[in-house]
Amino acid sequence: MADYPIEKIRNIGIIAHIDAGKTTVSERVLFYTGVSHKIGEVHEGTTVLDWMEQERERGITITAAATTVFWIPSYLKERKKDQEYKINIIDTPGHVDFTVEVERSLRVLDGGVVVFDGVAGVEPQSETVWRQADKYHVPRICFINKLDRMGASFERSFESILERLTDKAVAVAIPMGLEEKFMGVIDLIRQKAVSFEGEAGERIVENDIPANYIEEAKKWREKLLENLADEDDLIAEKYLSGQELSIEEIKKSLRIATLKSRLVPVFCGSALQNKGVQLVIDGVIDYLPSPVDVPPVKGIDSKTGQEIFREPKEDTPFSALAFKVATDPFVGSLTYFRVYSGTLTAGSYLLNSTKNDKERIGRILQMHANDRRDLKDISAGNIGAAVGLKNTTTGDTLTDPEHSVILEKITFPEPVVGLSIEPKTKADQEKLGLALKRLSEEDPTFKIKGDLETGQTIISGMGELHLEIIVDRMKREFKVEANVGRPEVAYKESVKGTAEAEGKYIRQSGGRGQYGHVWLRVEPRERGQGFEFINAIKGGVIPQEFISAIEKGVREAMDKGVFAGYPLVDFAVTLYDGSYHEVDSSEAAFKIAGSIALQEAVRRSNPYLLEPIMKVEVVTPEKFLGEVTGNINSKRGRIEKMEERINIKVIDAKVPLSEMFGYATTLRSMTEGRASFTMEFDHYDEVPSGIAQLIIEGKKK
Numbered sequence: 001m002a003d004y005p006i007e008k009i010r011n012i013g014i015i016a017h018i019d020a021g022k023t024t025v026s027e028r029v030l031f032y033t034g035v036s037h038k039i040g041e042v043h044e045g046t047t048v049l050d051w052m053e054q055e056r057e058r059g060i061t062i063t064a065a066a067t068t069v070f071w072i073p074s075y076l077k078e079r080k081k082d083q084e085y086k087i088n089i090i091d092t093p094g095h096v097d098f099t100v101e102v103e104r105s106l107r108v109l110d111g112g113v114v115v116f117d118g119v120a121g122v123e124p125q126s127e128t129v130w131r132q133a134d135k136y137h138v139p140r141i142c143f144i145n146k147l148d149r150m151g152a153s154f155e156r157s158f159e160s161i162l163e164r165l166t167d168k169a170v171a172v173a174i175p176m177g178l179e180e181k182f183m184g185v186i187d188l189i190r191q192k193a194v195s196f197e198g199e200a201g202e203r204i205v206e207n208d209i210p211a212n213y214i215e216e217a218k219k220w221r222e223k224l225l226e227n228l229a230d231e232d233d234l235i236a237e238k239y240l241s242g243q244e245l246s247i248e249e250i251k252k253s254l255r256i257a258t259l260k261s262r263l264v265p266v267f268c269g270s271a272l273q274n275k276g277v278q279l280v281i282d283g284v285i286d287y288l289p290s291p292v293d294v295p296p297v298k299g300i301d302s303k304t305g306q307e308i309f310r311e312p313k314e315d316t317p318f319s320a321l322a323f324k325v326a327t328d329p330f331v332g333s334l335t336y337f338r339v340y341s342g343t344l345t346a347g348s349y350l351l352n353s354t355k356n357d358k359e360r361i362g363r364i365l366q367m368h369a370n371d372r373r374d375l376k377d378i379s380a381g382n383i384g385a386a387v388g389l390k391n392t393t394t395g396d397t398l399t400d401p402e403h404s405v406i407l408e409k410i411t412f413p414e415p416v417v418g419l420s421i422e423p424k425t426k427a428d429q430e431k432l433g434l435a436l437k438r439l440s441e442e443d444p445t446f447k448i449k450g451d452l453e454t455g456q457t458i459i460s461g462m463g464e465l466h467l468e469i470i471v472d473r474m475k476r477e478f479k480v481e482a483n484v485g486r487p488e489v490a491y492k493e494s495v496k497g498t499a500e501a502e503g504k505y506i507r508q509s510g511g512r513g514q515y516g517h518v519w520l521r522v523e524p525r526e527r528g529q530g531f532e533f534i535n536a537i538k539g540g541v542i543p544q545e546f547i548s549a550i551e552k553g554v555r556e557a558m559d560k561g562v563f564a565g566y567p568l569v570d571f572a573v574t575l576y577d578g579s580y581h582e583v584d585s586s587e588a589a590f591k592i593a594g595s596i597a598l599q600e601a602v603r604r605s606n607p608y609l610l611e612p613i614m615k616v617e618v619v620t621p622e623k624f625l626g627e628v629t630g631n632i633n634s635k636r637g638r639i640e641k642m643e644e645r646i647n648i649k650v651i652d653a654k655v656p657l658s659e660m661f662g663y664a665t666t667l668r669s670m671t672e673g674r675a676s677f678t679m680e681f682d683h684y685d686e687v688p689s690g691i692a693q694l695i696i697e698g699k700k701k
Helices: 022-032 053-058 096-108 123-133 154-163 211-231 233-240 248-260 277-287 426-442 464-477 544-560 587-602 622-634 663-670 689-700
Strands: 009-016 066-071 083-093 110-115 139-145 167-172 173-176 184-187 191-198 203-207 265-266 297-301 307-310 319-328 330-343 343-345 349-352 357-360 363-368 370-373 375-380 382-389 397-399 405-407 417-423 447-450 457-463 482-484 492-495 499-507 514-524 531-535 571-581 606-619 638-645 648-656 676-686
Touching: 009 022, 009 096, 009 123, 009 277, 009 648, 022 066, 022 110, 022 139, 022 277, 053 499, 066 382, 096 123, 096 319, 110 123, 110 277, 123 343, 123 447, 139 154, 139 277, 154 167, 154 265, 167 211, 173 211, 184 447, 191 544, 203 571, 211 233, 211 248, 233 248, 248 265, 248 277, 265 277, 307 464, 319 426, 319 676, 343 363, 363 397, 397 405, 417 426, 426 447, 426 457, 457 464, 464 482, 492 514, 499 531, 499 587, 514 544, 514 587, 544 571, 544 587, 571 587, 606 622, 622 638, 622 663, 648 676, 663 676
Parallel strands: 009 083, 009 110, 110 139, 139 265, 167 265, 531 571
Antiparallel strands: 066 083, 173 184, 184 191, 191 203, 297 307, 297 405, 319 330, 319 397, 330 382, 343 375, 349 357, 349 397, 363 370, 363 382, 417 457, 417 482, 447 457, 492 606, 499 514, 514 571, 606 648, 606 676, 638 648
């Protein structure tokens, strides 16, 4: 592993809106770097990284696939082995239902390649992944893809990046021709026209810029240099005094600005036509960070609680973050992890500091989609997978037992859609439990809970497609046959007012009795602030050992809901009074008292229902615009803006999720199958009282 100095490692993710061509780009990268000898195609179902059956059938990425490739920059005249870089790539899904895969990948990556469709430009999911990358401070480069398609426009796509994502984007390459006339790109830094020859575009040919493109290239290069001059005084000095800047000076300055997220280099091409991808791989090496270029990872000392930093060096104490758990048919449970510091040897023992649990690392693997290669050890800056970890789940920290640290966890969005599931036969019952447990370990946005009233199991996830894939995987991978109910919305409850209530649980039986008595106050909190439990007991009115039992009772009652049976959110509970009995008081009695008091206080505090509101984008031909907008309005939708893209209209709206089930079919029949839509979760909002009443009555039936 240490053959590659840490400066020559890149950990990158390929992220984009669904159908922007992410997997096609990744497949080209694998081919040009010599990892695969044949280019896999999404439309033929032969891709290497989309290896699950469901991915190949649907032509979409569902699970983030990790792979490692090696690359010597293509512009080097003599390409020697010692100039080679190691690139760990994660190809992430574009569909919003699998947003967890993007979230956890970005947490452990150092840089990102964001792919855009050259016809559509920035799309809703592009904005989501961009915000996720901002959250984790991931420097990125952009690739405007599909410039060979009908209606493609580099300029319009570039403008949409400036308008909707960042005003820091700078073009480093522009296309020569568009649509069927697209023939190659102009490298603005090297001032060369680059074409890609050979059966798969593997031969890069550089020429002088054709006369008809000189003016345009000059205009774009000036913009690039102006942006660099704003960031770098040395460049500004030379540029303003009219001196010629060398390629090295421009690259060095652009690298520094990209690492600080001050500028975002933009490349272009067509992955399907094998044009422009090699320049993007060069861009990964030239502009994206190595593990040494990112700040040391921050964590908390699990013994003292103090903040500590871990440097990305091989000789420091080991620390790594598990970011994905996957079930592999050949080796069992695989845990993907990113090493932040130190070195790990196969067969050694580690501490899972999040759970304070010892783990033995059986084998360490370097992954290539669903193929694998055994490694003796793995050091700082690398991404690998471990076999044989018993209790490690997504977001856990693995660390040297002597120098324990807990790294920042990954936070995941809450599921918004649920459905009931029950086994078909007695034999399926056991298999169902096992399958659901395995799948929930792999995917933190997939939740399971039992409905005590109906005896059913309710599974919830990020959307209809998410749950459809889960059910499909259960049937194929775990051979479980199950009856599945209709998808239902994950409503939540909250409170508007403040109220107090008493909870008393007193039982006298022959022997020792039960006594628990509490007073609670319930208050609303801002939307999205979650739940807070405040212990305001003074003078030992209730002994300390019963407080956690009261909190447990409160939390259990919250999960079941009070008003309509949905979980309670965004409120605070203050425990301020009560009493106890020397002999009869117990944790169980106080737990029940806490639960009784919460239910009563919530009933008095004006409870209400919350529903998930989705951000919906509909792309439709103009002639159906009236019908589509009318339909959105009838669904309690709020249209926020409309814009035009060559002969089609794009509608942005916010619509309650409950109104969106089956929308794909409605939209198709309304527009002769010519419109499409995407939707993602935006926020929770109050359900109008008339509709809330119907939901509650429906739930009680």
